[in-house]
Amino acid sequence: MTAAGVRSGQTGRVPRLTVVIPAYNAAEYLHRALEPLVAFSDAHPGVVEVIVVDDGSRDGTGALADAYAVRAPGAIRVIHQDNAGHGGAINAGVAAASGRYLKVLDADDWLDPTALTVVLGELARRDAHGGIDLLVTDFTHVRDGRGDRVVRFDSVFPAGGVIGWDDTSRFARRQYLMMHAVILRTAVLRRAQLRLPEHTFYVDSLFVLTALAHTRRIVYLPVSLYRYVIGREGQSVEADTMLRRIDQQLFVTRRALRLLPYPQEVASGAVPARLYAAMMHYVEALCVVTSATLSRGGTPAHLAKRQEFWADVRAESPWLHARLRRTLFGASSNLPGRAGSRVTTLAYHAARRVAGFS
Template identity: 40%
Template sequence: MPAADRPILSIAIPCYNSADYMDHCVESLLTGATDVEIIIVDDGSTKDNTAAKADAWGRRHPDTIKVIHQENKGHGGAVNAGLAAATGHYFRVVDSDDWLGRDALGLLLSKLRGFVASGDPVDLVVTNYVYEHVATGSRRVIRYLGPLPTNKKVAWEKTRLFALGQNILMHAATYRTQVLRDSGVVLPEHTFYVDNIYVYVPLPNVRTLYYLPVDLYHYFIGRDDQSVNESVMLGRLDQQMRVTRAMVEAHKLPEGIPDRKLARYMENYLALIVAASSIFAIIRGDEEALEMRRSMWEHIDSVDPDLRARLGRHFVVLGSNLAGPLGRRLSIAGYRIAQRLFHFN
């Protein structure tokens, strides 16, 4: 497809038994009109009428909405399908129970149009996201003031230190589509928490970033069956460990990273993932979980002993790996304090 005929932004919506809430998501994206290509991926839904709803949306908006039906492959498989089908200059994912702010989407599209017209488009656009917590009725905005200058195209060398809680998650990231494809990122199927792989693996291919300080992504959190609910995460610890393994193997730090500040950012991000995997194993506390934790560290050591040593000295990793029964209780207590402060699950 000629560049001039391509949509500015492709948005993939992975849907699995999403009939109760997918309409709100789709409606929020349609405000982008002809600049947006919406790709609804019905990931083998069988328990409700997700597939029929997706087809109905496609019939109503044939020039804007593509519908893909596939056998169930999990969130990662749905994102892979969306990326493969995308024709837009830029690409992002919106989960079916989340939504985008109307005005913020309009501002993002205006910026993206300018980047495309310039002939030298930005590789990664970062926007704010909002935790909309159903249980508490609270909302918390994650901003990138500090590490990234606002409304300015920059290289990694011009970034500053990212604070805890400021990792560029999938909710914040709008990638140039070709950057994702050039990175070779393919997400594991039938695995939760792959959004960390999605946003992490392509980073060495990102040469330029742009922070647009608008509250774009609204992340609905707090349902009992949600993947980030703690009890659900404990039951899926093996999948969390699989994601951790994939991130460890993605790049050898820091030698395989083209910029010192990018290497630092990626190592700090990896430290948080390792710490989360460790603390969930400790909270579960059974022998299978603790063996997964031991295997995680053995794997990191086998990939890069120096990386293992550096991660072991990182303060969030130290805090989640205190020795002995008392140390484990203190690690869990620290996690509970962070949980109350940040409302991340």
């Protein structure tokens, strides 16, 4: 592993925020992620450090990232490593981070500069009074040819101050704390001993769920910071790609099930009930999308895996299994016959929309 660029902390100033950008064969669009951050750093030096993790790219990603590090040596660092997958790249970025807070930004997405200014001002204010564990912002789906859609959390989190999980409300169907919505205190990630699986897609959910369990002090800002591009050919969340990688989705969903707190921890007060509900809400969506993807595959092998998966859900979380089986999505993802297949296809597309994959 090699690194290029200068650590912002070497100037004697600890960055407020580290932005980790995992990048594999991203030369075509990496500039879109970096340009706003370079412009922001030029205007506000030392506040943000950007760590680009070139994850064994075979195109010009590494060279492009290095050029940006030369252009903005106080703001951008580049880590070159052998390919370890999305999770391995995030692991490397988190390990190298020196900022008080951390945000993961996929190489084909970008952050809104105006919203970033608001976010960093809020983090500075909160740091003056002990800091927070989690900052939640809205985010925008940038959908090719279909118009953008903002995912808002104002019905879940009250804005204006530091809150706890007990102050939050129930998540609606389209509201999930995807990685795009969260900024975490770096110390929280270290305390959680975050280590994502390597050479595996769909690990964003494990990043969020692992960290959420350790969050207590929360701030919500009703600004759309993250621009999440949907519809790019070859994306990991594209429907046919998800079906080809269903074994990885199964692996991640099973890991997510094991991250759920025990109900006894909630009953004892060790885990806030609303935190448990938020994690359960997220895992429910993963289960539905995983099961519906297997149903869409439709082969005997896919259907056998689906049956085995539901048995795993029942074993890991009987309460979640019962809850899913009562819902339209859960019930429709296990219907037999041709009619069941048609219903399953409809449920599949609905589940993808609900979970934010389209």
